Amino acid sequence: MSENIQIAQSYAKAVHELSTAAGSADAWSRQLALLAEVASNDDMVRYLSDVSRPSEERTKGFLAVVSSELDAAGVNLVRLMGENGRLSLMPAVAEQYEALRAQAEERVTATVVSAHPLSENEINLINAALKKRLNRSVDLHTEIDSSLIGGAIIRAGDWVIDGSMRGGIEKLAAQLSR
Incomplete structure (x- = not known):
């Protein structure tokens, strides 16, 4: 392969x-x-x-x-x-x-998966923050996944931020099971 x-x-x-x-x-x-x-x-x-x-x-x-x-x-x-x-x-x-x-155009595609639809203002804020953080223009796509309960997961290439409530609960459960 x-x-x-x-x-x-x-x-x-x-x-x-x-x-x-x-x-x-x-x-x-x-x-x-x-x-x-x-x-x-x-x-x-x-x-x-x-x-x-x-x-x-x-x-x-x-x-x-x-x-x-x-x-x-x-x-x-x-x-x-x-x-x-x-x-x-x-x-x-x-x-x-x-x-x-x-890569040549210094552009990255990012996906925001949220529990609820994002407002236009939220999308713009996330886009601006990613552009600043990644130092690239960002093609932002949004998805809805109600299983997240709340919050969002942001993926840009190999970079992932899990700010979802489900992710937080899973982290807490892992810590408690140690």
């Missing part, structure tokens, strides 16, 4: 360099998202893993589904990955590309 991640990182890095030079990051994000979605489709997974078909045929079949939505560079990426039998790695390439893009 680690080898596949390294391979996906190589493709993503090449695409990122290409998109940066051409100023086409948004277009590449859209294309890679589409390619990842198609490559993740159950029928396409079966089709791509059917080794009784030559890789050229599998690549042509994949391109038949996506080529109308791709520019020339996107078609070339599909052909290259198809020649190397790597089309199934497209979701990982898309994920790695987005990580590289976010």
Whole structure:
């Protein structure tokens, strides 16, 4: 699995360099998202893993589904990955590309999971605090999880703040059980 991640990182890095030079990051994000979605489709997974078909045929079949939505560079990426039998790695390439893009743009995606809907003011305060703390622009998403009882959990990459009542109760229970 680690080898596949390294391979996906190589493709993503090449695409990122290409998109940066051409100023086409948004277009590449859209294309890679589409390619990842198609490559993740159950029928396409079966089709791509059917080794009784030559890789050229599998690549042509994949391109038949996506080529109308791709520019020339996107078609070339599909052909290259198809020649190397790597089309199934497209979701990982898309994920790695987005990580590289976010890093280059000094942007992070954060999620706030709260027990109750947050007000616009609360969202703005959390966004400003995260921007200051992480020294990056923040794409903030919110989710509701009533099992938290109260408070919130904030996740940004590997960084997690658990300010939920459920989290506090679990910490207290762990301390009492020692």
